[in-house]
Structure formats: structure tokens, C-alpha cells
Amino acid sequence: MSGLANAGRPIDEVIADLVEKRKADVSWADGRTFGMVYDGGPSVHAVAEQAAALYLHENALNTQAFPSLGDIQREVVGWTALLLNADALTDGPAAGFLTSGGTESILCGVLAARERAEAERGITEPEMVLPNTAHAAFHKAAHNFGLKINVVPVRGDFTADVDAMAAHVGPNTALVVGSAPQYPHGVQDDIEAIAALAASVDANCHVDACMGGFVLPFAERLGRDVSPWDFRVDGVTTISADIHKLGYAPKGVSVILHRNKQSRKYQTFVFDGWLGGFYASPNMQGTRSGLPMACAWAVMQHLGIDGYVDLTRQTLDNADKMRQGMAAIDGIKVLGDGQFHLVALAADPDADGSPVDMFALGDALLDRGWYHDRQTPPDNLHSTVSNTNTGVIDAYLADLAECVDAVRGTSTDDRSTTYATLE
Numbered sequence: 001m002s003g004l005a006n007a008g009r010p011i012d013e014v015i016a017d018l019v020e021k022r023k024a025d026v027s028w029a030d031g032r033t034f035g036m037v038y039d040g041g042p043s044v045h046a047v048a049e050q051a052a053a054l055y056l057h058e059n060a061l062n063t064q065a066f067p068s069l070g071d072i073q074r075e076v077v078g079w080t081a082l083l084l085n086a087d088a089l090t091d092g093p094a095a096g097f098l099t100s101g102g103t104e105s106i107l108c109g110v111l112a113a114r115e116r117a118e119a120e121r122g123i124t125e126p127e128m129v130l131p132n133t134a135h136a137a138f139h140k141a142a143h144n145f146g147l148k149i150n151v152v153p154v155r156g157d158f159t160a161d162v163d164a165m166a167a168h169v170g171p172n173t174a175l176v177v178g179s180a181p182q183y184p185h186g187v188q189d190d191i192e193a194i195a196a197l198a199a200s201v202d203a204n205c206h207v208d209a210c211m212g213g214f215v216l217p218f219a220e221r222l223g224r225d226v227s228p229w230d231f232r233v234d235g236v237t238t239i240s241a242d243i244h245k246l247g248y249a250p251k252g253v254s255v256i257l258h259r260n261k262q263s264r265k266y267q268t269f270v271f272d273g274w275l276g277g278f279y280a281s282p283n284m285q286g287t288r289s290g291l292p293m294a295c296a297w298a299v300m301q302h303l304g305i306d307g308y309v310d311l312t313r314q315t316l317d318n319a320d321k322m323r324q325g326m327a328a329i330d331g332i333k334v335l336g337d338g339q340f341h342l343v344a345l346a347a348d349p350d351a352d353g354s355p356v357d358m359f360a361l362g363d364a365l366l367d368r369g370w371y372h373d374r375q376t377p378p379d380n381l382h383s384t385v386s387n388t389n390t391g392v393i394d395a396y397l398a399d400l401a402e403c404v405d406a407v408r409g410t411s412t413d414d415r416s417t418t419y420a421t422l423e
């Protein structure tokens with residue numbers, strides 16, 4: 001490893017090096033990446049870039065010094081709460097904060113559930129109950145905050161098995177989790193049943209709408225069938241909704257919402273015994289970049305409800321077309337009955353001939369520039385579809401059909417999925 005040079009370098013050289021480094025990254029802008037980056041189109045980029053330049057250096061740790069960031073947070077959270085029908089709450093008004101992403105929103109939701117369970121029910125050995133499709137962030141939260149986790153296998157259709165979850169709910173339950181929709185297969189859990197289960201022991205119910213929070217409200221406006229999942233459902237305590245996914249803001253922003261301020265206070269940290277002065281923090285961060293918050297505000301203002309409805313129409317059309325095209329290819333099948341924007345593609349066990357090795361298929365698609373995350377069991381290729389993929393679905397399906405044929409009878413020993421290096 002070489003150290004940082006004593007002499008600084010000119011701007012153009014430094015930037016040229018970064019441009020060079022980026023060449024190995026996936027080229028999301030051509031639509032061949034299913035997830036990770038969500039492209040709302042040129043005007044969405046423009047408004048985000050201008051907002052980013054304005055707020056590049058601002059620090060939301062201190063909203064007395066930067067009151068604009070306090071306003072931005074309040075407004076973005078308020079708009080999101082109304083999108084999720086918080087006006088239906090009789091014990092509201094809903095309250096929330098911006099966080100750096102879905103994981104942080106989930107950490108805040110789990111912490112609040114634990115704190116509330118202790119303060120209001122005297123629970124000192126808190127537990128949570130969740131289907132095995134709930135995001136890994138809940139496991140991270142349980143690990144960090146010392147909750148026992150009860151993981152319940154999903155049904156054959158990949159939805160939460162609420163009857164089986166009920167067997168794990170008891171006096172120590174602090175939190176019961178459902179997703180709208182879940183990440184792996186894109187199906188939605190029965191949130192009404194999950195919330196009722198949580199309410200039966202006065203536990204929190206967290207709805208993970210990191211993926212769906214900026215899709216389902218617009219899908220409903222498009223006349224799609226969306227079963228109840230938001231603050232219209234009795235017993236839902238907290239909801240996470242990511243603006244940096246299908247909200248089309250750049251990375252680093254999500255919303256954690258609570259049904260009221262009483263619930264929200266369980267996630268905040270206030271400390272008045274430090275020689276550095278009074279310290280109050282709404283989420284997991286200390287110093288907090290104003291940039292993603294300002295970008296979220298700008299993108300939401302720029303798109304408005306109509307812009308989101310258009311992007312959602314495009315997204316759901318893309319996903320429907322993918323599912324239809326996949327169903328017509330022999331040897332593969334879509335897992336579950338996802339109606340929204342996530343698709344998990346596996347080998348069809350009922351197809352004739354040797355099963356398609358899905359990770360060999362992933363390699364073949366990658367050779368043609370198509371990037372999927374890999375999941376298991378069963379081995380499958382995950383797609384988070386968005387407006388990013390508009391215009392490329394026909395080309396993708398043609399390549400997919402050719403690649404399925406090409407990999408028949410082959411296999412790969414590389415079962416590795418692709419995630420952050422911990423080196």
C-alpha cells in the first residue's frame with residue numbers, strides 16, 4: 001500500500017484518475033443494471049445535481065446553524081407521511097426523520113420498538129418476529145441492539161406465514177415485521193394480519209416499504225390492485241420508505257415514519273452530560289450531510305405526484321413485460337407472484353432436460369452487459385426493475401433467451417453472490 005503523496009495534484013489530473021477508475025463499474029446509465037441505481041431521467045439528474053452543488057458542504061447535525069435543513073427534513077417527511085396516508089391516523093399526527101438509507105431507517109425502527117417495549121411494557125429481553133424474506137438489515141439491527149430474533153419460513157408463494165409467526169409472538173415480543181413488498185421476490189406480505197398480530201401483544205409493527213414506499217402509492221393511483229399496507233392499517237407503528245430507490249433521489253436518503261411523536265421519541269438520543277455541550281441526535285448519524293436531503297427535496301418537488309405516477313407506470317410496464325417474456329422462455333420461471341417491480345428468476349424444475357444453472361446464466365448475461373444480483377435458495381437472479389430499464393426490455397429478453405440456450409448443460413462452481421468487500 002502506498003501512502004498519500006506530500007505534493008497535491010492539479011484538479012484535472014485528479015478528476016481524470018477518477019474517471020479512469022469508474023471504467024470498471026457497471027454502466028447503469030445504459031439501463032443494463034437491474035437495481036442499485038434508479039434513473040429518473042435527464043431533468044431529474046439536473047435538479048439533483050444543482051441541489052447537490054448547493055448543499056455539498058452543509059451539515060444537518062446542527063439545524064440551528066442550518067435551519068433550511070430542518071425545514072427540508074420536515075417537508076420531505078411530511079410529504080411522505082401523506083403519501084402513506086398518515087392523515088388516516090386517529091392517534092397521529094405521524095412524525096419521522098430522514099436517514100441515510102433503508103438500513104438506517106430499519107435500525108431506527110427496531111431501536112424504537114425495543115425502547116418502547118422496555119419503557120411501556122417492562123420488557124428486558126426483547127424479541128422480534130419476522131419472515132425469512134425480511135431484509136438483512138433487521139438481523140443487523142437485532143445484532144447491534146441485542147434483540148432475540150425469531151425467523152419464520154415463508155409460505156410456498158414467498159409471502160409471510162402469519163399463522164406460523166403467531167406461534168413465536170408472546171410477552172417478550174417488541175416487534176413484528178412485514179414487507180411491502182419484500183426484496184427477494186417482490187411479493188407483499190399480509191400487513192393487516194401482521195399488524196393485528198403485533199397489536200395482540202401491544203408490540204410495534206414495522207412495515208418495510210424501503211422498496212415499495214415510492215411505488216405502491218402511485219401504483220394505487222394507476223388503478224393497480226394494492227392490498228392495504230400503510231397507515232390506513234390499524235396497528236402499523238413504523239414504516240421505512242427509501243427516496244434513494246424508486247423515489248429517484250441520489251443515494252443517501254430514506255424516511256423513517258412513526259404513527260405519532262410518542263413513538264418517534266423512542267428512536268432519538270439526547271445527552272446533556274458532555275463537556276462538548278448538549279447533544280441531540282435523531283438517528284444513527286452524528287455529522288450528517290445536507291446533500292442527500294436537499295437532493296431528495298429537489299427531486300420530489302420537481303417530479304410531483306404526476307411525475308412519480310408516470311415513472312411508476314413505466315416501471316410497472318417494464319416489469320410486466322419482463323415477467324411475460326420470461327414466462328415464454330423454456331427452462332426458467334419467475335418465483336412467486338410479484339405484481340410490482342421486483343423479479344426473481346429461477347430454473348423451472350418442471351422443464352424438460354437438465355436444469356438451467358442460474359449462476360452460469362448470470363455469468364452469460366453479464367458477458368453481454370446485463371447485471372443481476374444473485375440469490376439463493378433456490379439459485380436465482382434478482383432484478384429490481386425501474387425507469388432505468390425503460391427501452392431495453394426487448395433487447396434483454398432476446399439476450400436472455402439466447403443465454404438460456406447457451407448455458408444449457410453447463411454449470412459454474414462460482415456460487416458467490418456479489419456484495420460489499422470487507423477487506
Ligand SMILES: Cc1ncc(COP(=O)(O)O)c(C=O)c1O
Binds near residue numbers: 104135179208210242
Ligand atoms: C425491502 C428492503 N428493505 C431494506 C433495504 C435496505 O436499504 P439500503 O440498502 O438503502 O440500506 C432494501 C434494499 O434493497 C430493501 O429492498
